[in-house]
Amino acid sequence: MTAPLLICEGLSRSFGGVKAVAGVSLSLTAGMVTALVGPNGAGKTTCFNLITGNLRADAGKAMLRGQSIMGLKPHQVARQGVARSFQDLRLFTHMSVRDNVLAATETSAWFWQPGGAAARRAREAATEEALARTGLTALAEARAMDLAYAERKFLSMARILAARADIWLLDEPASGLDLSSRRRFGELLKEARRQGVAICLIEHNLDVVTELADRIAFLDQGKVLAEGEPEAILRDPKLAAIYFGDREDAA
Numbered sequence: 001m002t003a004p005l006l007i008c009e010g011l012s013r014s015f016g017g018v019k020a021v022a023g024v025s026l027s028l029t030a031g032m033v034t035a036l037v038g039p040n041g042a043g044k045t046t047c048f049n050l051i052t053g054n055l056r057a058d059a060g061k062a063m064l065r066g067q068s069i070m071g072l073k074p075h076q077v078a079r080q081g082v083a084r085s086f087q088d089l090r091l092f093t094h095m096s097v098r099d100n101v102l103a104a105t106e107t108s109a110w111f112w113q114p115g116g117a118a119a120r121r122a123r124e125a126a127t128e129e130a131l132a133r134t135g136l137t138a139l140a141e142a143r144a145m146d147l148a149y150a151e152r153k154f155l156s157m158a159r160i161l162a163a164r165a166d167i168w169l170l171d172e173p174a175s176g177l178d179l180s181s182r183r184r185f186g187e188l189l190k191e192a193r194r195q196g197v198a199i200c201l202i203e204h205n206l207d208v209v210t211e212l213a214d215r216i217a218f219l220d221q222g223k224v225l226a227e228g229e230p231e232a233i234l235r236d237p238k239l240a241a242i243y244f245g246d247r248e249d250a251a
């Protein structure tokens, strides 16, 4: 069996009296899609923030290819090959679509090397490829702020693709997409999985999870309550009760 690329053990973080993440252990393996599923406020986004250095952990560790990434800043984690998308997308709204993608190559694992014309050409080629794969080539000169919602979501994915990272942390990448856009998104994800990317997906749409995830980690109140194949997790009536907010039945 392939060794995991990223291993988290006992990750914890509180905000005042709220234990947002309370001892989460999780591993991500090349060529596998793991979905983080759980009710609102379960701690999913905080897990991402702890891995990417956007937040400091109170306890626990995160190891990338056997090396600790705890205490690194977000740009340093990105340079180690971890790409991340945000629920609110965080695009450079006044910049062109192309420049948004090109900017993502600056922190990427592959291109963080001495500059020069060859490196610039490689970044530009990665940008054009990411635009083509996300269907955005014709919109490359448009400003990000002028894109429709689904196009902005694909721009966020183009930035991930261009970074050429081997770990993707995607925070609700399919939310708000119509069926045909969701299918296109699914194809992008499946292709990345075939290429060996380790993908972790925060997703509320259980159809998307069922279609794309190899494994689910079910979080509630900062803890992983269950982990396993989607079919088993999604069939569990206790977890369904927690997910849909019917806690008395879950007890």
Ligand SMILES: Nc1ncnc2c1ncn2[C@@H]1O[C@H](COP(=O)(O)OP(=O)(O)OP(=O)(O)O)[C@@H](O)[C@H]1O
Binding pocket: 015, 018, 019, 020, 038, 039, 040, 041, 042, 043, 044, 045, 046, 047
């Ligand atoms: N910066 C912060 N300051 C204070 N509390 C926070 C902060 N970030 C998260 N929290 C709290 O930590 C808990 C977990 O939040 P988190 O956003 O990780 O949950 P989530 O599972 O991603 O939720 P959702 O599905 O709604 O996005 C919540 O109670 C939230 O209010």
